[in-house]
Amino acid sequence: MSDHTVKSYDEELAHLTNIIARMGGMAEAQFAAALQALSKRDSDLAARVVAGDTRVDELEHEVQQFTVRLLALRQPVASDLRHIVAALKISSELERVADYAANVAKRSLVLNHMPPVKPVSAVLHLAHLVQEILKDILDAYIERDVDKAVRVWNRDEEVDDMYTGLFRELITYMMEDPRTITACTHLMFMAKNIERIGDHATNIAETLHFLVVGTPIKGERPKGNTVDTE
Amino acid sequence: MNAIPVTDTRLAKVAARDVNVYYGQKHALKHVDLDIRANDVTALIGPSGCGKSTFLRCINRMNDLIENAQVTGSLTLDGDNIYDKAIDVVQLRARIGMVFQKPNPFPKSIYDNIAYGPRIHGMARDQTELDEIVMNSLEKAGLLGEVKDRLEESGTGLSGGQQQRLCIARAIAVAPEVILMDEPCSALDPIATAKVEELIDELRENFTIVIVTHSMQQAARVSQRTAFFHLGELVEVGDTEQIFTNPQHPLTQGYITGRFG
Numbered sequence: 001m002s003d004h005t006v007k008s009y010d011e012e013l014a015h016l017t018n019i020i021a022r023m024g025g026m027a028e029a030q031f032a033a034a035l036q037a038l039s040k041r042d043s044d045l046a047a048r049v050v051a052g053d054t055r056v057d058e059l060e061h062e063v064q065q066f067t068v069r070l071l072a073l074r075q076p077v078a079s080d081l082r083h084i085v086a087a088l089k090i091s092s093e094l095e096r097v098a099d100y101a102a103n104v105a106k107r108s109l110v111l112n113h114m115p116p117v118k119p120v121s122a123v124l125h126l127a128h129l130v131q132e133i134l135k136d137i138l139d140a141y142i143e144r145d146v147d148k149a150v151r152v153w154n155r156d157e158e159v160d161d162m163y164t165g166l167f168r169e170l171i172t173y174m175m176e177d178p179r180t181i182t183a184c185t186h187l188m189f190m191a192k193n194i195e196r197i198g199d200h201a202t203n204i205a206e207t208l209h210f211l212v213v214g215t216p217i218k219g220e221r222p223k224g225n226t227v228d229t230e
Numbered sequence: 231m232n233a234i235p236v237t238d239t240r241l242a243k244v245a246a247r248d249v250n251v252y253y254g255q256k257h258a259l260k261h262v263d264l265d266i267r268a269n270d271v272t273a274l275i276g277p278s279g280c281g282k283s284t285f286l287r288c289i290n291r292m293n294d295l296i297e298n299a300q301v302t303g304s305l306t307l308d309g310d311n312i313y314d315k316a317i318d319v320v321q322l323r324a325r326i327g328m329v330f331q332k333p334n335p336f337p338k339s340i341y342d343n344i345a346y347g348p349r350i351h352g353m354a355r356d357q358t359e360l361d362e363i364v365m366n367s368l369e370k371a372g373l374l375g376e377v378k379d380r381l382e383e384s385g386t387g388l389s390g391g392q393q394q395r396l397c398i399a400r401a402i403a404v405a406p407e408v409i410l411m412d413e414p415c416s417a418l419d420p421i422a423t424a425k426v427e428e429l430i431d432e433l434r435e436n437f438t439i440v441i442v443t444h445s446m447q448q449a450a451r452v453s454q455r456t457a458f459f460h461l462g463e464l465v466e467v468g469d470t471e472q473i474f475t476n477p478q479h480p481l482t483q484g485y486i487t488g489r490f491g
Contacts, residue, residue: 004488005488077474077475078486081475215476
């Protein structure tokens with residue numbers, strides 16, 4: 001798209017994309033560090049992740065202030081309006097992603113006080129899938145790539161299926177060896193947090209579609225198996 | 231289940247089909263097809279020289295007054311051909327009133343400004359009826375409270391915003407069906423503008439309104455439909471909400487977001 005007649009407006013919109021990109025990078029890094037803390041049983045790293053969450057919160061706050069300012073001073077319409085509203089929404093999604101990452105780190109601190117349990121690797125396996133999805137959606141945002149966003153949107157089914165499998169695996173493990181119940185319960189919550197990060201990536205995909213095309217993604221999202229509730 | 235949205239079942243009050251305007255050799259308006267829906271405010275937007283005012287002036291044959299101007303195609307009001315040779319242009323302009331950019335009250339009293347039209351159209355049988363029309367029009371234009379004690383004072387002594395509402399009252403007085411407004415707020419301050427915009431919204435109940443505006447915000451605030459013109463062509467028309475959130479044509483997008491070269 002061509003530039004605005006008023007150049008400072010373009011700079012402000014670019015700045016907004018920039019903050020979101022930084023926030024996305026930060027959320028990704030927090031998530032990766034939380035997973036490393038889990039796999040390496042590194043309590044120092046986990047503590048740093050927990051402490052680092054405030055920086056993501058600060059960026060979200062910055063996005064909020066900046067978008068309100070743009071709305072008030074520029075009275076944006078059409079694609080500019082969608083750009084600004086999308087940034088506001090995506091910043092809250094990323095803030096949630098970072099929250100879940102911090103929660104994974106917190107639980108890994110607890111796990112480090114217990115003997116290691118085998119299903120950790122299965123949780124990491126789920127996490128790597130979600131990491132990929134998160135990376136893809138952040139790339140799609142920077143490139144304004146709708147096709148990529150739709151692919152991310154469709155992949156949430158994989159996450160749901162894997163999560164359901166993991167849930168069953170953890171229950172089996174706990175039944176076989178009740179001494180692992182505390183550790184496995186923490187892992188189960190971690191898995192839930194990680195699955196939620198995937199949901200937020202899906203939300204970003206929907207927002208990105210609205211940003212670029214101006215309409216919601218069409219059709220029902222394929223839904224994976226839901227967890228047995230009995 | 232009625233699958234057709236309610237707005238689409240309403241008949242077009244004014245229908246333009248393949249309307250072209252030439253000023254001498256200059257092709258100022260090109261093949262415009264546009265339906266103006268009854269009781270909607272339709273905003274015409276576009277850069278200077280895009281043809282929006284030219285189109286507006288076609289609707290009540292103001293272009294007849296311009297030498298060299300030639301209009302082709304078809305324009306109808308409730309199905310009646312506006313350019314029919316048999317039509318009385320004075321009567322037509324009573325049905326399709328107009329408000330201009332600069333408030334232009336007659337150098338007469340406030341009362342006579344309003345009474346002028348009804349008098350020449352013979353709309354009142356006696357003084358009481360005329361008084362009623364004047365009061366009614368001032369009331370509808372939201373001006374009565376401000377001027378009721380000084381109806382004999384000159385209309386030109388009012389503030390700019392009041393003068394513009396006086397002109398709107400004058401247009402209403404002859405009971406038109408359509409009111410055309412050519413940048414009615416461009417000479418007004420924000421408060422007077424807000425009053426006129428509020429008035430436009432109220433008038434919509436009884437009249438069909440077409441407004442030319444350079445203020446995109448104004449088009450967004452007051453209209454239900456927006457038509458974007460560029461270089462004499464109608465580029466896009468749609469519900470105002472859609473035009474300002476998700477315009478379909480890149481030119482519309484460029485214009486309303488301020489990306490126009």
